[in-house]
Amino acid sequence: MSDKHSVIIENLNKTFYPLTKSVTMGEKFLQIFNPRKRSKVAALSDINIQIEKGEFLGIIGKNGSGKSTLLKIIIGAIKADKGSKVITNGKIVRLALGMGFDKNLSARDNIYVNGAILGLSFRRIGQLFDEIINFAELRDFVDTPIKFYSNGMRSRLAFSIAMNAEADIYLFDEFFGGVGDLSFRKKSDELFKKMIQNNKTIIHVSHNLQDIKKYSSRVIMLHKGKTITQGHPDEVVPIYKTYN
Amino acid sequence: MLNSLLKPIISLFPENNRLERIWKLAQVDFKKRYYNNKLGLLWALINPLTQIAIYYFVFNLLLPNQQENFALFLFSGLIFWIAFSQGTTLGSLVLIQKKYLIENIQFQWLDLYISHMLSVFMGLLFNIAAYLFLMIISGAGLGDYILYFPVVLLTWFLVTAAFSIIIGILRPIIEDVMHFWSLLLMIGFWVSGIFFTITNYIDNGFGWFLHVNPFIGMIQNVRACLLEGNELYFHLLLENLAFGIIVFLISIFLFNRYAHLSIEKQ
Structure with a gap:
């Protein structure tokens, strides 16, 4: 992989084999003698994407188009089918609402x-700690269990940790627009601009076309697991609208 | 306290080290298990002590036996079995409970199991400390083979880690694996030498069983190390260590091959 790219995806396919009912050991045993046909769902078919370092890529598509599956494959939580090629270059963090906390x-x-899982040393986390808490505006709740937090507080904390994580590739899974009140969003906006300036790669999955148009330099549209089109937001967004 | 003891050791390693990550995960796991409760770390003791009280009452008072230092004899076996049982049962949940990290951050998933084992091991160490305290106040002495104790501990660690990983991978794929595992743990509890000496097996024609169930030899050798008057079975020490290494390597192979499948099935 060249230094120019953050992510290279070639011939990516992902098939799920959902189970129609629970699998018990008894059923498994009976299946040895009478194999049950399993249903197949092609979540992604023949996806080819090259994402450059510092690029802000938007991914749009209706529910079930394979957007989140694609992000999970990029981060390595899901394995692609055999023959698929997914190469990433740098530390990755994914942000989705309600995620990431015990x-x-x-x-x-x-x-x-x-922070430790993201590869930061305890010393570095200690240095960043105040910044994370202050940015998330949670100074008075530092030692309160997260279960007592509102959704907004959790989102702000997740966002603040991720922004300070010193990752190279950020995956925003429907996360971008809904974090915090107006002043927090203003702060976040400034941070995004800084990230883009600092050559961070951002892959942003969203239904919010305003955000997609505002930030993305390129947009990919997925439909039923296939790439329909890709290009400048002004070209892709109108096509997406015809699919709704 | 553990944190302050281990901090200087951890600081010897370079920054961005896996060790810090593993230690942090183990620490919060341990904290969640005990510190969030009112009685805290005492819960780590209450479970084995309650069981000892029950079995001591049954096997020493209701059904008297000839075993010397019967309470310590029971304690030494029970703490290793309970740690195995808890380690594997909680280990089966590692991938499920830590899915929130797996899906959002890229890292080596095996670290989750290493930290899980570290947390279980801390609980075991706490129980061993309690055992030593009881041993001193009861006037009993350590076994003659105390120098072999690290080998027994290593064997226990490998076997527990291996089964934690295997059960952890299987649990989301085969739903009733935990029923099966609970059944095995119940059987194992009665046939792993917690209540009997190794000679009970040999004298009654079940010597072959020592090679089927590694816990019989392991518990016998724990006693050889921690309680005076118990003999070390060297061939079982080596056999169990070899079993531990093999089953651990198998579990790593299975983990690398099937952990993804396990995550997808959740």
Whole structure:
């Protein structure tokens, strides 16, 4: 992979084999003698994407088009089918609403757990700690278990940790627009601009076409697991609208 | 306390080290299990002590036996079995409970199991400390083979880690694996030498069983290390260690191959 790219995806296919009913050991045993035909769902078919470093890529598509599956494959949580090629270059973090926390732990513990998993040393997390808490506006709730937080507080904390994570590739899964009140969104906006300036790669999955148009330099439209079109937001968004 | 003891060791390693991550996960796991409760770490003791009280009452008072230091004899076996049982049962949930990290951050998933085992191991160490305290106040002595104790601990660690990983991968794929595992744990509880000496098996024609169930030899050798008057079975020490290494390697192979499938099925 060249230094120019953050993500290269070639011939990506992903098939799910959903189970129609629960699988018990008894059923498994009977299946040895009478194999049951399993249903197949092609979540992604023949996806080819090259994402450059510092690029802000928007991905749009209706529900079930394969957007979140694509992000999960990029981060490595889901394995693509054989023959698919997914190469990433750099530390990746994914942001989705309600994600990323152990609800029984405090913000302090969650910051250390997430930070440590993101590869930050304890010393570095210690240095960033105040910044994370202050940015998330949670100074008075540092040692309160996350389960007592509102959705907004959780989102702000997740956003603040991720922004300070020093990752190279950020995956925003329907996360971008709905975080916090107006002043927080203003702060977030400034941070995004800074990230773009700092050559961070952002892949942004959303239904919010305003955000997509505002930030993305390129947009990919998925439909039923296939790439329909890609290009400048002004070209792709009108096509997407015809699919709704 | 553990944190302050281990912090200087961790600081010896370079920054961005896996060790810090593993330690943090183990620490919060341990904290969640005990510190969030009112009685805290005492819960780690209450479970084995309650069981010892019950079995001591049944096997020493209602059905008297000849075993010397019977309470310590029971304690030494029970703490290793309970740690195995808890380790594998909680281990089966690692991928499920930590899915929130797996789906959102890129890292080596095996670290989750290493930290899980570290957390279980801390609980076991706490129980071993309690055992030593009881041993001192009861006037009993350590076994003659205390120097072999690290080998027994390593064997226990490998076997528990291996089964935690295997059950953890299977749980989301085969729904009733936990019923099966609970059944095995119940059988294992009665046939792993917690209540009997190894000679009970040999004298009654079940010597072959020592090679089927590694816990019989392991518990016998724990006692050889921690309680005076118990003999070390060297061939079982080596056999169990070899079993631990093999089953651990198998579990790593299975993890690398099927952990993705397990995550997808959740």
